[in-house]
Amino acid sequence: MPDLRLLPFLLLPIFSFSQDWKTINADDGSLTELKKELASMESIKGDIRQEKSFSFLTEKLISTGRFIYRKEAQLRWEFTDPIEYIILINGSTMRLKEEGEEKKYKGMNRILRQVKEIILGCIDGSIMDDPDYRTAFSVNGETIRIQLQPKAKELKEFIKQIGVEFLRNGAVLQKVRLVDSSGDETSIEFSAIETNSGIDEAAFADF
Amino acid sequence: MKLLSLIFSLLICTVNAPAQKGIEILPKGKEQIYKAEFNLTGTTMNGFLAVHHRRNHTLHVSFTSPMGNNLLEMRWRNGHWKKIHAIKELGGRRTFEMMAEDILLLFAHYQFDRGFEDLGSEWKWGKKKLLPEFSDGSLVSVKVVTKRHRPTKTVKYEFGEKGIDEMSINHQGFPFSIALEPIRKK
Numbered sequence: 561m562p563d564l565r566l567l568p569f570l571l572l573p574i575f576s577f578s579q580d581w582k583t584i585n586a587d588d589g590s591l592t593e594l595k596k597e598l599a600s601m602e603s604i605k606g607d608i609r610q611e612k613s614f615s616f617l618t619e620k621l622i623s624t625g626r627f628i629y630r631k632e633a634q635l636r637w638e639f640t641d642p643i644e645y646i647i648l649i650n651g652s653t654m655r656l657k658e659e660g661e662e663k664k665y666k667g668m669n670r671i672l673r674q675v676k677e678i679i680l681g682c683i684d685g686s687i688m689d690d691p692d693y694r695t696a697f698s699v700n701g702e703t704i705r706i707q708l709q710p711k712a713k714e715l716k717e718f719i720k721q722i723g724v725e726f727l728r729n730g731a732v733l734q735k736v737r738l739v740d741s742s743g744d745e746t747s748i749e750f751s752a753i754e755t756n757s758g759i760d761e762a763a764f765a766d767f
Numbered sequence: 768m769k770l771l772s773l774i775f776s777l778l779i780c781t782v783n784a785p786a787q788k789g790i791e792i793l794p795k796g797k798e799q800i801y802k803a804e805f806n807l808t809g810t811t812m813n814g815f816l817a818v819h820h821r822r823n824h825t826l827h828v829s830f831t832s833p834m835g836n837n838l839l840e841m842r843w844r845n846g847h848w849k850k851i852h853a854i855k856e857l858g859g860r861r862t863f864e865m866m867a868e869d870i871l872l873l874f875a876h877y878q879f880d881r882g883f884e885d886l887g888s889e890w891k892w893g894k895k896k897l898l899p900e901f902s903d904g905s906l907v908s909v910k911v912v913t914k915r916h917r918p919t920k921t922v923k924y925e926f927g928e929k930g931i932d933e934m935s936i937n938h939q940g941f942p943f944s945i946a947l948e949p950i951r952k953k
Contacts, residue, residue, distance in 0.1 A: 610834075610835055612815075612831060612835045614817045614829055614831075616798075616817075616819050616827045616829070617798050617800070617817050617819055618798065619798055619800060619817075621800050621815055621817070621831070621835075621950075623833065623835075639833055642802065642950050643802055643813070643833060645813070645833040647834075658813040658833070659813065663811060663813070670855075670856075671832070671836070671838075671854065671856070675832075675834050675836070679834075717854065717855070718836065718854070719836070738835060738836070740836055740837045740852075741837070741852060742829075742837045742840050742851060742852040744829070744831075744837055746834075746835030746836070748835075
């Protein structure tokens with residue numbers, strides 16, 4: 561009878577191995593499949609949990625909310641806690657509501673435009689073909705990870721690295737990890753994801 | 768021996784002297800994240816201000832947007848601010864200097880600056896005259912008077928059951944203000 565107390569130690573190398581990310585090329589079959597699945601996605605909605613870490617703080621800032629996306633460029637990104645914050649994108653128009661009040665984002669256009677491009681690009685996967693970024697791809701079991709580094713100086717000032725993770729099966733968006741130019745990290749986890757389900761047009765029309 | 772013991776006790780009292788009663792906004796060694804609204808010459812930005820008051824009185828501050836990206840990060844130590852990161856919109860010299868000074872005023876951190884003098888009912892910080900107002904032993908407002916041609920600033924603190932509920936700084940007749948509300952753990 562083998563000693564079962566040793567089992568966790570015997571299994572450890574297997575688990576460690578399964579946590580390893582394997583680099584793949586841009587023309588890898590799993591990426592082609594992912595792009596195909598993303599191209600057939602008409603809409604997606606789900607819950608968001610954002611965790612922001614500060615290098616000098618032990619406490620993390622947790623924000624929660626919901627998002628709704630419909631092709632080509634309709635997005636409702638809504639945080640409900642700890643503050644109410646809604647970004648509404650409908651084609652080329654973008655509106656912002658903070659703490660119950662619609663804001664004019666005069667002077668913040670550049671930043672919001674970049675935020676918009678990053679969010680939309682991560683949700684529909686178009687960011688992986690964006691020439692503004694250097695890309696690297698890897699797989700780990702059922703997950704595909706795309707790592708991006710901006711090329712342009714203007715983008716570098718804003719973001720150092722982006723990591724997007726999709727489940728291979730169904731191209732379900734799982735996680736987005738953003739590393740600021742200052743080195744702080746923001747991690748967004750997606751849950752309760754529904755794709756190609758009924759989306760109310762009103763969600764993009766008004767707050 | 769008694770004299771030595773007296774000197775030793777006095778030394779201990781001096782080293783461990785607490786911050787002036789009633790003006791401890793963020794105690795030494797503590798950190799806090801605040802909901803923040805910055806109104807910078809007409810442009811309003813909402814987000815979060817993360818602040819750490821280190822044991823050596825270094826004040827580390829970061830202003831981040833609700834989407835998580837850092838807009839500004841800076842650190843005050845030994846009377847000077849060091850800009851660690853700032854987006855173009857916040858990094859201009861005038862805006863940065865005003866914000867940095869307002870943050871020191873909001874956290875009453877001037878009390879750890881060499882230029883601070885407690886003159887009793889009024890304080891002096893460099894060339895500024897600070898007029899504090901207390902209620903039930905807590906600091907509720909500070910009027911900041913500078914040179915005659917410069918606008919007056921007012922810092923206000925609102926208290927609730929768990930301490931400060933809101934704090935703000937406004938410039939008289941000039942669209943520049945910062946309002947902070949601590950985010951409390953649920």
